[in-house]
Amino acid sequence: MPSNKSVSDAPISQFINCRILRGHTLQREDLWVRDGKILDPEKLFFDEQGFADRLVDCGGSIVAPGFIDVQINGGYGVDFSQPTEDVAAGVSLVAKKVLEHGVTSFCPTLVTSPPAVYHQVLPQVQVHDGGPDGAGVLGFHLEGPFISPEKKGAHPERYLRTFGSGGMEDLTEVYGGLDGVAMVTLAPELPHSQSVVRMLCQKGIAVSLGHSVANLSQAEDAVQHGASFITHLFNAMLPFHHRDPGIVGLLTSDRIPAGRTVFYGMIADGIHTNPAALRIAHRAHPAGLVLVTDAIAAMGLPPGRHPLGQQVIEIQGLHAYVSGTKTLSGSIATMDMCVRHFKQASGCSVEEALEAASLHPAQLLGISQKKGNLDYGADADLVLLDDALRVRTTYISGEEVWRKDA
């Protein structure tokens, strides 16, 4: 018998026979959902004298918050940095496919591109919730062009930029408008970066440090001004040095403002970071670790050559190189692969591995009151996994959007 309708007419689902991730542990509890949000069953019982309209038997699965990928450049042949007529269609295709990996929200990422590309691509995609058609878009991640030429990685050097005066004009000239942008990666050693960092943070846009030769002091200054993320730690930055740890030193810096956390992205595909390095970072600062795929257009495609941004990429097995070189250009691992690899390489608990792909990215983007966790009132974006952390079913707002072997 459903509730007495004193609060809502909407049907209530009860997920039973499962272990849910709550309070940083896996608990044997049922999960209740109404109106696309996690419901408090005790309130339902005492206030509304209600119970569930339908039971969903999870078959003993782990129920985790849906994964959030804050760095993904494309996939399945779609390259977000390619200025096509219908960018939205490409984003939608990827959004639909990543449901299979347990991803329920993501930030389409653009690598360094000429202003014309940003001006064409950005206005075509708005922030929107996910659903049966695909994962939700949280906003663009603009990785470049304000980065260091010495650490450009796979980014095309001719489109790198510096700040003119550090004012808004520098950003609008390159990007156009900043609506629908969730995060910007920049190199803090560039002159006038501090005012840019402050401006972006004031607009609610996360600032990430990456593709940079900054020393620790420059990185710490950027954090003081509001930077809160490190783009793919270890890659495209100075290596750790014991007298100047560089950006890596932020993991244990004592100059982080109180109450703030510096998060750092890790590509746990087994290629971009040696497992020992992954473990060093994890042990130094476990609460800040955010798993990202940094997946490129070739993710999901067979081996061969494919366009990325303004360049051509070559797939060899699980590696993706800038064609003709040995420079890694991004990964083709999926988010669930990253979660499994991270757990196996770091020896961390299941809870920690799952939180690195859900809670931490939500905290980074400041959306943890509705995403990234299964607390009462949060959006019911769920991923059901078996004990080996393989995805069985994906839900968005309490509705099933993908099932294995459907």
Add this chain to the structure above:
Amino acid sequence: MQSLVHRNLHLIQLLKLAKYSKHFPNNLVLTNSPLPTGSTPLGCYKKLIEYYKNGEISFEFVKTFNMDEYVGLPRDHPESYHSFMWNNFFKHVDIRAENAHILDGNAADLQAECSSFEDKIKEAGGIELFVGGIGPDGHIAFNEPGSSLVSRTRVKTLAKDTIMANARFFDGDLSKVPTMALTVGVGTVMDAKEVMVLITGSHKAFALYKAIEEGVNHMWTVSAFQQHPQTIFVCDEDATLELRVKTVKYFQGTAKPHCILRLPSHTIYYQKDLD
């Protein structure tokens, strides 16, 4: 433990009837059962949940009335009796929310809340089975020493002993423990058709002695049940440490034939547990 088996037998008996009552809608057997909270009955609830999960019993037609609740504690506080009952019992079984009654310690008019509780018990046809533990000071529900033996559901200030005993649920901080509670009265419990008191542990031994070997006395309110027609005290060995050896031997001697006499034929199934 023999006594553990007996207490579960008794509740199972009544709850089995409740399950069968689904087939006889005009003849509903309502097991009205004031429910205890605290450390003693947890094992009891776990067993009931186990029997429910095995499909042996159902709570769909069972009405429950909890015997007490703190005043002024938010309902969703982890130490409120609403939270206790939800987490340890209600959420695991098929009881209907409208049949589960707990006093509201945050009601605007506490006395009216208490009177309405008494009315709800009457409407449900009265309590069939009361199950409860006792405090080290012999109190039943929150009927502290000095409570009237004919009292009804009301607001009570808690005795210092009780506050100290409860401190362990509030991080050992006495200032966090509520000082008042709503409770069913001794008279309310005496109106129940059957009373089952659960007493385990040596720290309750002296209270048990006062309850059954001394006279009826408002300083040990559980002693009131000496004047109830159908009461069972279920104890473990430690709880009997302050009783006369003769008393203990007497009750141990009567236990087996008592159970055989009391059990209706369709529960002969449980005989093996008596050995």
